[in-house]
Amino acid sequence: GDSVTQMEGPVTLSEEAFLTINCTYTATGYPSLFWYVQYPGEGLQLLLKATKADDKGSNKGFEATYRKETTSFHLEKGSVQVSDSAVYFCALRGTNTGNQFYFGTGTSLTVIP
Amino acid sequence: NAGVTQTPKFQVLKTGQSMTLQCAQDMNHEYMSWYRQDPGMGLRLIHYSVGAGITDQGEVPNGYNVSRSTTEDFPLRLLSAAPSQTSVYFCASRQGAKIDTQYFGPGTRLTVL
Numbered sequence: 001g002d003s004v005t006q007m008e009g010p011v012t013l014s015e016e017a018f019l020t021i022n023c024t025y026t027a028t029g030y031p032s033l034f035w036y037v038q039y040p041g042e043g044l045q046l047l048l049k050a051t052k053a054d055d056k057g058s059n060k061g062f063e064a065t066y067r068k069e070t071t072s073f074h075l076e077k078g079s080v081q082v083s084d085s086a087v088y089f090c091a092l093r094g095t096n097t098g099n100q101f102y103f104g105t106g107t108s109l110t111v112i113p
Numbered sequence: 114n115a116g117v118t119q120t121p122k123f124q125v126l127k128t129g130q131s132m133t134l135q136c137a138q139d140m141n142h143e144y145m146s147w148y149r150q151d152p153g154m155g156l157r158l159i160h161y162s163v164g165a166g167i168t169d170q171g172e173v174p175n176g177y178n179v180s181r182s183t184t185e186d187f188p189l190r191l192l193s194a195a196p197s198q199t200s201v202y203f204c205a206s207r208q209g210a211k212i213d214t215q216y217f218g219p220g221t222r223l224t225v226l
Contacts, residue, residue, distance in 0.1 A: 032213050042219055043117070043205075044203065049214075099211055101158070103157075105155040
């Protein structure tokens, strides 16, 4: 079935460091891919998305490119801030599975000043 | 717009007790879902609904019941609580099954003793 695998955390970075969080997926058909962010004590918020191969999603300095050849959707940011500290979830919406969402296990990011 | 609201925020139950987690949205969304979030497992779909009067099972439905009598409300019932149901529960909604943007409530943290 459809699934998402993302890199284990936690990740601790200094402010202004470069961030990469790896995400790979398994799916039949042509899924849409997402990154969600969860700040402490809150629900998940959509960070960015891509709906077809080679699309790049971007928001708040974060980017991810839908790579069908490597079945990947890695999250990157060139210079992280303390306010980026959160848990990041990679997810897909399956097109052959009733349009259900499948989430990765989440990666906790802490940015220290 | 209040978005997606959930009550209560915290709940402690004893094994065998029953309760209902409330979820409401004011965006006139057709599609609503319940997820549980467990450490190291990401979010898993419990039940979902594609419209009033229509519900279906997700990945982990056992021990839970849902109904959808109105577009706005989608309560989740625990029939006989078990310690394995200790988790954080999130309700989510989106405009339709094929619509990508999903809105999450703030969550309910449930502990079953």
